[in-house]
Amino acid sequence: xxxxxxxxxxxxxxxxxxxxxxxxxxxxxxxxxxxxxxxxxxxxxxxxxxxxxxxxxxxxxxxxxxxxxxxxxxxxxxxxxxxxxxxxxxxxxxxxxxxxxxxxxxxxxxxxxxxxxxxxxxxxxxxxxxxxxxxxxxxxxxxxxxxxxxxxxxxxxxxxxxxxxxxxxxxxxxxxxxxxxxxxxxxxxxxxxxxxxxxxxxxxxxxxxxxxxxxxxxxxxxxxxxxxxxxxxxxxxxxxxxxxxxxxxxxxxxxxxxxxxxxxxxxxxxxxxxxxxxxxxxxxxxxxxxxxxxxxxxxxxxxxxxxxxxxxxxxxxxxxxxxxxxxxxxxxxxxxxxxxxxxxxxxxxxxxxxxxxxxxxxxxxxxxxxxxxxxx
Amino acid sequence: xxxxxxxxxxxxxxxxxxxxxxxxxxxxxxxxxxxxxxxxxxxxxxxxxxxxxxxxxxxxxxxxxxxxxxxxxxxxxxxxxxxxxxxxxxxxxxxxxxxxxxxxxxxxxxxxxxxxxxxxxxxxxxxxxxxxxxxxxxxxxxxxxxxxxxxxxxxxxxxxxxxxxxxxxxxxxxxxxxxxxxxxxxxxxxxxxxxxxxxxxxxxxxxxxxxxxxxxxxxxxxxxxxxxxxxxxxxxxxxxxxxxxxxxxxxxxxxxxxxxxxxxxxxxxxxxxxxxxxxxxxxxxxxxxxxxxxxxxxxxxxxxxxxxxxxxxxxxxxxxxxxxxxxxxxxxxxxxxxxxxxxxxxxxxxxxxxxxxxxxxxxxxxxxxxxxxxxxxxxxxxxxx
Numbered sequence: 217x218x219x220x221x222x223x224x225x226x227x228x229x230x231x232x233x234x235x236x237x238x239x240x241x242x243x244x245x246x247x248x249x250x251x252x253x254x255x256x257x258x259x260x261x262x263x264x265x266x267x268x269x270x271x272x273x274x275x276x277x278x279x280x281x282x283x284x285x286x287x288x289x290x291x292x293x294x295x296x297x298x299x300x301x302x303x304x305x306x307x308x309x310x311x312x313x314x315x316x317x318x319x320x321x322x323x324x325x326x327x328x329x330x331x332x333x334x335x336x337x338x339x340x341x342x343x344x345x346x347x348x349x350x351x352x353x354x355x356x357x358x359x360x361x362x363x364x365x366x367x368x369x370x371x372x373x374x375x376x377x378x379x380x381x382x383x384x385x386x387x388x389x390x391x392x393x394x395x396x397x398x399x400x401x402x403x404x405x406x407x408x409x410x411x412x413x414x415x416x417x418x419x420x421x422x423x424x425x426x427x428x429x430x431x432x433x434x435x436x437x438x439x440x441x442x443x444x445x446x447x448x449x450x451x452x453x454x455x456x457x458x459x460x461x462x463x464x465x466x467x468x469x470x471x472x473x474x475x476x477x478x479x480x481x482x483x484x485x486x487x488x489x490x491x492x493x494x495x496x497x498x499x500x501x502x503x504x505x506x507x508x509x510x511x512x513x514x515x516x517x518x519x520x521x522x523x524x525x526x527x528x529x530x531x532x533x534x535x536x537x538x539x540x541x542x543x544x545x546x547x548x549x550x551x552x553x554x555x556x557x558x559x560x561x562x563x564x565x566x567x568x569x570x571x572x573x574x575x576x577x578x579x580x581x582x583x584x585x586x587x588x589x590x591x592x
Numbered sequence: 593x594x595x596x597x598x599x600x601x602x603x604x605x606x607x608x609x610x611x612x613x614x615x616x617x618x619x620x621x622x623x624x625x626x627x628x629x630x631x632x633x634x635x636x637x638x639x640x641x642x643x644x645x646x647x648x649x650x651x652x653x654x655x656x657x658x659x660x661x662x663x664x665x666x667x668x669x670x671x672x673x674x675x676x677x678x679x680x681x682x683x684x685x686x687x688x689x690x691x692x693x694x695x696x697x698x699x700x701x702x703x704x705x706x707x708x709x710x711x712x713x714x715x716x717x718x719x720x721x722x723x724x725x726x727x728x729x730x731x732x733x734x735x736x737x738x739x740x741x742x743x744x745x746x747x748x749x750x751x752x753x754x755x756x757x758x759x760x761x762x763x764x765x766x767x768x769x770x771x772x773x774x775x776x777x778x779x780x781x782x783x784x785x786x787x788x789x790x791x792x793x794x795x796x797x798x799x800x801x802x803x804x805x806x807x808x809x810x811x812x813x814x815x816x817x818x819x820x821x822x823x824x825x826x827x828x829x830x831x832x833x834x835x836x837x838x839x840x841x842x843x844x845x846x847x848x849x850x851x852x853x854x855x856x857x858x859x860x861x862x863x864x865x866x867x868x869x870x871x872x873x874x875x876x877x878x879x880x881x882x883x884x885x886x887x888x889x890x891x892x893x894x895x896x897x898x899x900x901x902x903x904x905x906x907x908x909x910x911x912x913x914x915x916x917x918x919x920x921x922x923x924x925x926x927x928x929x930x931x932x933x934x935x936x937x938x939x940x941x942x943x944x945x946x947x948x949x950x951x952x953x954x955x956x957x958x959x960x961x962x963x964x965x966x967x968x969x970x971x972x973x974x975x976x977x
Contacts, residue, residue, distance in 0.1 A: 318642070318643040319642075319643075351641070406636060406637070407637050410636055410637055410639075410700070411641060413700075414639045414641070414646060414700065415641075417646075417677060417700075418646060418675055418677070447636070450636075450696050450699060450700055451696075451700075452692075452693065452696065453693065505642075507641045507642040508641075508642070509637075509640045509641060509642075509643075510640075510642075510643050511642060511643055512641070512642030512643065546642060546644070547671070548668070548671035548673075
């Protein structure tokens with residue numbers, strides 16, 4: 217009986233989908249003759265890594281919203297985890313899938329403080345290395361309806377994430393003395409600087425700030441600073457500034473409006489990502505993305521798994537939804553991207569259905585349902 | 593694609609890391625003769641992130657801006673993973689600020705799509721922007737692949753000629769002066785370095801694309817030294833390619849042969865001015881300025897533009913300009929960037945549209961530019977569904 221009902225439901229839903237597709241196509245052809253541009257229909261394939269902690273719950277939220285908005289994206293899910301190695305898909309398989317699809321939506325992977333195998337590289341770093349995801353972009357933007365200490369914050373933090381302190385080169389030369397190597401290369405510094413400036417040009421931004429600590433690490437950070445200065449010469453219409461990282465953190469909390477695009481080495485970027493995310497509402501509301509020349513991985517901006525909330529249905533899906541919005545924008549599905557962003561903004565603005573981190577009482581599912589109801 | 597690998601093959605192996613100076617501080621003479629470092633630029637990464645390329649767009653004058661809008665429309669409609677960085681150059685400006693910015697922008701992105709740029713200023717210090725762009729970026733070779741469209745009514749059928757043209761020196765050296773009142777001297781510069789580069793490009797192109805013959809077009813019977821050098825070098829390079837036939841022809845004869853029997857030509861290798869003439873002749877044979885697209889290659893940068901460099905100011909804004917040339921340039925660009933799937937789909941749609949008989953007025957049809965673009969988009973849609 218149950219089987220029968222399921223089959224009937226399946227048939228019905230397929231009919232509905234087909235009908236929707238048809239109407240969409242007719243609409244497209246009609247408006248073609250009017251002369252406006254329409255986006256072309258067709259499925260986009262996307263790798264999906266739910267991640268650890270509340271990741272799987274947030275991903276379900278995204279999938280529900282996509283289903284409700286009828287977004288033409290097919291997910292290719294892979295469970296990848298360092299703390300759960302037996303269940304994890306092989307890294308190679310996952311990175312092949314991302315390389316093939318060129319887009320990926322990813323939750324946060326938990327990273328233990330110790331290494332069980334003696335290996336120094338974390339899974340996250342291996343994934344980045346294998347795909348050369350060298351640039352991490354976090355767009356820190358105040359959301360409507362989220363009250364914070366600062367209003368109208370809008371800055372972009374661009375972080376080099378394949379070298380620097382994260383090179384995983386540590387050793388104990390003498391007992392009790394550990395050396396950790398921080399690697400800075402001109403090639404990669406220029407590459408990230410160029411990325412930052414190109415990002416600024418593409419998004420009509422006016423200023424790029426290079427954050428460094430070259431007064432202490434004169435050679436390492438000095439090279440990074442020098443590379444940024446060299447690249448800046450090619451962008452005469454964009455203001456270039458430099459700032460020392462300690463001062464930068466202070467400026468960030470006291471007057472974040474002075475920042476536009478920021479470019480940082482690995483560790484400073486990580487710290488500033490989290491600091492700035494805190495300014496606009498916490499880890500649950502900030503989206504980020506990692507770029508390589510060929511592919512892009514969208515993931516929340518501040519990397520927290522929120523494992524204490526697993527199964528409690530309280531996590532905020534806003535960050536993940538914003539990632540999805542950015543993903544849709546990237547693959548030229550701008551109509552859907554705007555639709556979901558509008559719905560999200562409307563829910564946050566109303567302030568009736570908010571998760572705990574934003575001062576509300578609602579659950580993850582209630583928030584997701586509210587977003588779906590606001591889709592137009 | 594093949595063209596790109598040819599360039600890769602020809603690229604000098606040693607690169608001096610140095611950011612290049614801006615053009616404005618230099619006169620045209622200095623650009624031509626005192627900047628041996630032009631070829632040696634710092635290998636900075638191209639704007640290619642997350643599978644999307646950024647391309648500089650120079651709309652230029654006349655019909656340029658409207659054609660660029662069609663290109664943008666088609667690429668947006670078809671979800672082409674390319675972002676455009678618009679750079680406007682003010683044709684009335686008496687300085688080179690905009691031009692410098694355009695050049696810097698191409699340096700950053702590596703690839704540009706360009707209409708023909710107008711230079712209205714007659715000040716001596718203001719360069720012809722098109723020439724300055726090519727010189728400053730050292731785009732030493734211009735390739736124009738002329739293939740007839742079966743659907744276009746032209747005097748000759750089945751033409752397939754590749755014109756390889758030296759793009760940075762010769763008569764376009766911009767060295768003119770009035771030594772005595774009433775006597776103007778204009779210098780034509782031919783260097784063995786540039787001649788060899790372009791000749792090697794032509795033969796390498798022939799080898800990789802299965803072409804059989806290269807014809808060097810010159811006027812060495814009159815200009816025995818300058819064109820003589822060009823001819824001599826192409827003969828020398830030809831010796832390295834024994835499988836490819838090499839002959840030479842004088843420019844005036846070439847023009848006559850082109851209009852009477854164009855099928856005898858395969859690849860035409862020539863200097864700057866002759867190249868301009870020959871490409872216009874061939875374009876005229878095939879259906880005019882609105883069809884074909886040309887490519888400018890240097891060691892590091894590439895510019896795509898319509899094949900004949902006409903501004904089309906007379907028909908600007910009337911919705912009758914032929915959008916095919918610019919769209920073909922965009923297709924070449926996509927192929928160069930490696931988006932083969934998108935390139936071939938748009939290419940097929942363009943071919944179908946032309947062969948179906950949807951022509952603008954320059955090809956003897958009645959369609960407006962808008963209608964041509966709409967038909968192309970319709971074909972793309974049916975092909976991709």
